[in-house]
Amino acid sequence: MTRALLVVDVQNDFTEGGSLAVDGGAEVAVKISEYLRTTAGEYAHVVATRDHHVDPGNHFAEDPDYVDTWPAHCVVGTGGEELHSRLDRGPIEAVFDKGEYAAAYSGFEGRIDGTSLADWLRDHGVDTVDIAGLTTDHCVQASALDALQEGFGVRVLLNLTAGVTEATTEAAIDRLRAAGVETVGQVHRPVRHG
Numbered sequence: 001m002t003r004a005l006l007v008v009d010v011q012n013d014f015t016e017g018g019s020l021a022v023d024g025g026a027e028v029a030v031k032i033s034e035y036l037r038t039t040a041g042e043y044a045h046v047v048a049t050r051d052h053h054v055d056p057g058n059h060f061a062e063d064p065d066y067v068d069t070w071p072a073h074c075v076v077g078t079g080g081e082e083l084h085s086r087l088d089r090g091p092i093e094a095v096f097d098k099g100e101y102a103a104a105y106s107g108f109e110g111r112i113d114g115t116s117l118a119d120w121l122r123d124h125g126v127d128t129v130d131i132a133g134l135t136t137d138h139c140v141q142a143s144a145l146d147a148l149q150e151g152f153g154v155r156v157l158l159n160l161t162a163g164v165t166e167a168t169t170e171a172a173i174d175r176l177r178a179a180g181v182e183t184v185g186q187v188h189r190p191v192r193h194g
């Protein structure tokens with residue numbers, strides 16, 4: 001088994017002070033960095049994704065519903081798009097960008113130098129993926145379901161994720177488990193009710 005860690009969208013706009021902040025987002029950045037220090041050697045590869053919007057159409061809205069539409073976030077060229085400063089970049093070998101001109105919740109829509117995330121992982125002999133990052137109920141969920149579709153073994157490290165709302169986070173965890181994704185630990189409890 002060759003395992004990779006996939007760090008999904010730990011970006012400034014999804015953390016405290018960002019335009020689409022989730023409660024506990026910055027803590028997730030810190031906890032992933034601690035986790036990387038204590039699990040050095042357990043992962044053959046560590047990669048990350050970024051939401052990377054230029055003009056993603058109706059993904060952005062003036063009056064967002066926080067389900068399908070969102071305040072502007074992770075716009076290319078803004079600080080909000082940058083990976084969080086408390087996330088240790090050292091172990092991250094490749095960053096896959098997604099969502100230039102449309103919503104892209106799954107990290108598997110991401111590419112680096114034209115190579116898709118799934119192809120990169122397969123090229124590097126990876127057959128199993130652990131997933132952490134933001135947010136449990138959207139991009140982490142979508143990435144985990146796509147990882148399964150792509151044929152990888154998948155675990156979601158819930159203690160290294162945070163969700164937008166409690167209800168959608170609980171629904172996401174149920175859906176992941178039903179699909180065959182192994183979940184590890186407990187999610188940081190979201191406080192926003194929207």
Ligand SMILES: [Zn+2]
Pocket residue numbers: 051053059073074099103104
């Ligand atoms: Zn987005």
